[in-house]
Amino acid sequence: MPAGLTVALVAGEASGDQLGAGLVRELRRQVPGVRCVGIAGPAMQAAGCEPWWEADELAVMGLFEIVRDLPRLLRLRRALIARLLAARPAVFIGIDAPDFNLGVEKTLRAAGITTVHYVSPSVWAWREGRIRTIRKAVDRMLCVLPFEEAFYARHGVDARFVGHPLADELAPGGDAAAARRELALPPEGPVLAILPGSRRGEIERMGAPYAETIAWLAARLPTLACVLPVARPALLAPLQAALSAAGVDASRCRLVEGQARSALVAADAALVTSGTASLESALLGCPLVVAYRASALSLALVRGLRLIRIRHFALPNLLTPTPVVPEFLQAEVTAARLGPALERLLTDPAARATQQEEFGKLHALLRCDASRRAAEAVAALLPGYRAPNEP
Missing domain, CATH: 3.40.50.2000 (Glycogen Phosphorylase B;)
Known part of the structure; x- marks a missing residue:
């Protein structure tokens, strides 16, 4: 595998930061020497991701509520895309935050950068028309809900069910x-x-x-x-x-x-x-x-x-x-x-x-060891990568 590979990630809010932290840890374990950069919260940073911006920059939600912060978010997205196009990471991973990340992914993929989206938007529930954007924006969708993989297959999108990290982390029967x-x-x-x-x-x-x-x-x-x-x-x-x-x-x-x-x-x-x-x-x-x-x-x-x-x-x-x-x-x-x-x-x-x-x-x-499976699905897209059991 070529030395000095960079993976860029963008996480919004605390939940995305936690998902990204598990993914970053597993990527660094499976792909020694990989550099992780992007928009990261404290958990991702502790896992070894170099922050270009803080994750709480994206802590916005809702059809109406996002309007208030739209100018700032658009400036941030333009600056991020420019930096990513200059850095040309081996893979870009947008973690949740679809209203922000899908636009980034579409631009990067058109420029020849491999893109992954982690946590499917609820297109099976509402705004199903977004599937057309997703098909143009992502090379691979990482799904945390089991029925999503078949949904994407019907729409011609490469998707992998990796399990839900919360199920790996939490269990009933606490004290x-x-x-x-x-x-x-x-x-x-x-x-x-x-x-x-x-x-x-x-x-x-x-x-x-x-x-x-x-x-x-x-x-x-x-x-x-x-x-x-x-x-x-x-x-x-x-x-x-x-x-x-x-x-x-x-x-x-x-x-x-x-x-x-x-x-x-x-x-x-x-x-x-x-x-x-x-x-x-x-x-x-x-x-x-x-x-x-x-x-x-x-x-x-x-x-x-x-x-x-x-x-x-x-x-x-x-x-x-x-x-x-x-x-x-x-x-x-x-x-x-x-x-x-x-x-x-x-x-x-x-x-x-x-x-x-x-x-x-x-x-x-x-419960499927989601962070490991997500990292495997990302690593398989890296140039020159071979899984440990491959010849």
């Missing part, structure tokens, strides 16, 4: 008693974890109904304790304000910075804003209810353009033969709807067991 001690929660009695999301817009839309749901449950379950992991310190104040407005006793609900996984291990059930956190809850074996409210403009665009193609939006329900996780969307996100669904999980062991049985099957399906 709930130890997690409760860590979080200063009562050793006995029901515990509810609330994961409201990591973006300010999500907190603004979900904070009030979640706080009202806590109040609804507290009136019916006198010994209920709640733990609310806060993704970033900046989100603490709006959540405290929502809890206060709903009349939630501060002693009943612990707000902690980070520690979401410990909260899920400690809890009997969870209320989770739709996203990767719902899959984390399932893989940790924590029964859950999933909710989501989009901004009014985002919802109007989605409905007006008929962009959604699926009946369920919670990740666990998309991956199990029988949907078992209650879902609540938009106007359904109220204490009157969320409260009874959570009360059932908190008080009925059979209801919890039904979810947990499906979650065990899901864990087995997704």
Whole structure:
């Protein structure tokens, strides 16, 4: 293999940074001497990726919300493309962040640079027309959900299911008693974890109904304790304000910075804003209810353009033969709807067991040593690379 190969990567947000860190570690193990560069967060940097920009530059989401940061993102993308075209890496890997990365990948591929996208956009769920862009933009798609490989094959895109890194990292059966001690929660009695999301817009839309749901449950379950992991310190104040407005006793609900996984291990059930956190809850074996409210403009665009193609939006329900996780969307996100669904999980062991049985099957399906398999799929595209068992 030629010496001094460079692989460029771009990750957006904390989840992409974690995926990229596992990939970088495996690439450096499988391809000694490879140099990894790009847009990287702290986890990727710790794994050995040289940062050209920080990953939190891309922490933007939503059809409407992205408009606010569009000029800055376009300047960043132009600067990144110029630097990549000058450096000409052996492979470029866009990790998630499709609205940013697919445009980069399309330009680079047209210039003769091999491109990989890690974590498929949900084209099978909504905006399926993006498949035409993907076909032009990527040489290989790395999929973390098992049904995606066949979907791409039908559309003429080279795709590999590598498994989901979270399933390699997480497992059910954690020590709930130890997690409760860590979080200063009562050793006995029901515990509810609330994961409201990591973006300010999500907190603004979900904070009030979640706080009202806590109040609804507290009136019916006198010994209920709640733990609310806060993704970033900046989100603490709006959540405290929502809890206060709903009349939630501060002693009943612990707000902690980070520690979401410990909260899920400690809890009997969870209320989770739709996203990767719902899959984390399932893989940790924590029964859950999933909710989501989009901004009014985002919802109007989605409905007006008929962009959604699926009946369920919670990740666990998309991956199990029988949907078992209650879902609540938009106007359904109220204490009157969320409260009874959570009360059932908190008080009925059979209801919890039904979810947990499906979650065990899901864990087995997704646990495939994803970082190793992803690195193998990338390394196979490097010039002159031979797998260890090849002659």
